[in-house]
Amino acid sequence: MSVTHEPKLISGNANMPLAKAVARRMSMHRGVNVGLVDARVERFNDGEIFVEVFENVRGEDMFIIQPTSNPANDNLMELLIMADALRRSSAKRITAVIPYFGYARQDRRTKARTPISAKLVANMIVEAGIERVLTMDLHAAQIQGFFDIPVDNLYASPVFALDVMTQFRDHLDDVMIVSPDVGGVARARELAKRINAPLSIVDKRREKAGEVAEMTVIGEVTDKICVIVDDMCDTAGTMCKAAQHLMDNGAREVHAYTTHGVMSGPAVERITGSVLKSMVITDTIQPTEAVKNTPNIRIIPTAPVFAQAILNIWNGTSVSSLFETPTLEPIYEGQFGT
Structure with missing residues (x-):
């Protein structure tokens, strides 16, 4: 045969x-x-x-x-x-x-x-x-x-790094990579090293699963272009709260890069109404029509x-x-x- x-x-x-x-x-x-x-x-x-x-x-x-x-x-x-x-x-x-x-x-x-x-x-x-x-x-x-x-x-970080260096090429000195929690520091640090940017952390404390009770920004984000890096975005609650918290702490603008756009429940509505200037996801999960039609969501092919x-x-x-x-x-x- x-x-x-x-x-x-x-x-x-x-x-x-x-x-x-x-x-x-x-x-x-x-x-x-x-x-x-x-x-x-x-x-x-x-x-x-x-x-x-x-x-x-x-x-x-x-x-x-x-x-x-x-x-x-x-x-x-x-x-x-x-x-x-x-x-x-x-x-x-x-x-x-x-x-x-x-x-x-x-x-x-x-x-x-x-x-x-x-x-x-x-x-x-x-x-x-x-x-x-x-x-x-x-x-x-x-x-x-x-x-x-x-x-x-x-x-995804090597691909994200190429995109960040293209999108923010005129303002790379102002970019601050942000981990949305302590557990994601290694992932955020990897991207920060690739683009030679500083690193900040949003420390969050949960009362119960899916609900964030308190957030603290570790690092100086005043007048910085903050780029939140995470491996997945599910309901987008934590992501949107972290973005708002960064803006409250003086960030110039906030963007997000997340590998897996799970996008459950109210995720699209939350992102649309959030302070996030842009959110980049990949197509590891097939995006819905609602995700594709959201103006501040961009999809990178894998x-x-x-x-x-x-x-x-x-x-x-x-x-x-x-x-x-x-x-x-x-x-x-x-x-x-x-």
């Missing part, structure tokens, strides 16, 4: 536009058509998921593109069932490309009798026959250790970096090279306008 010598992509329903964009980028790189494997991922009337692959995948290097975003359980089950279908069809290797890894916030026991759901999900992914995971900006870096298979965790990472994995070359600006600049050439 002959096999092709190109990586093969397959996608669930979680973010089909991203999967098609990755396929297009890979086609440009390879000079041959890299399309999505013809398959159907459907539901029976009772909600059960059914997968059928219409192409031969025996001996192929398969990449499943499927973020486990809302609805998290449905999209996770699609991923697992697609992996099982490919494994039973004798695929040579199965890599899960999970741009947004759901359940990542449950990475430790915060109190008695609570689960570590991220570890459970990792176990399920491995048991389904997936041999490698490619993701972006895990909520907690230690989640890589939950897997007994290789995990490549890409970072297809260029995921396409290159997939090719590097397939070729057996370095994925960490994508963390370097000289590698990323040609990949994103022409993407960042003024």
Whole structure:
């Protein structure tokens, strides 16, 4: 039986536009058509998921593109069932490309009798026959250790750095990178180092989950262009309160860069009515029409970096090279306008 010598992509329903964009980028790189494997991922009337692959995948290097975003359980089950279908069809290797890894916030026991759901999900992914995971900006870096298979965790900060240096090129000396909490300092520091900017922290204290009781700004933000950096924006409550608090402390203007635009519930309404001059998200989660139509939200594509990472994995070359600006600049050439 002959096999092709190109990586093969397959996608669930979680973010089909991203999967098609990755396929297009890979086609440009390879000079041959890299399309999505013809398959159907459907539901029976009772909600059960059914997968059928219409192409031969025996001996192929398969990449499943499927973020486990809302609805998290449905999209996770699609991923697992697609992996099982490919494994039973004798695929040579199965890599899960999970741009947004759901359940990542449950990475430790915060109190008695609570689960570590991220570890459970990792176990399920491995048991389904997936041999490698490619993701972006895990909520907690230690989640890589939950897997007994290789995990490549890409970072959005190198891409954000290119955008910041383009958008604020005439005012870079006034830019202040801000972490919205103490736990995100490492992520914010990484971006600050890349653009040679100072770092500030908004220390928040919660009375209960989802509600912030008190905020304190650590660092001098007076007359600064503050750029809040976070890995995800869910209901946007904390983000908008942090932006307002920075303005109250003398910031000239506030912008936000967040990798995963979860955008649940009142998020769009809050961002629209907030003091945020702009908010930049990526398309790791498929944006809704409301998000796309919000004037102060801008979306940066991740297809260029995921396409290159997939090719590097397939070729057996370095994925960490994508963390370097000289590698990323040609990949994103022409993407960042003024």
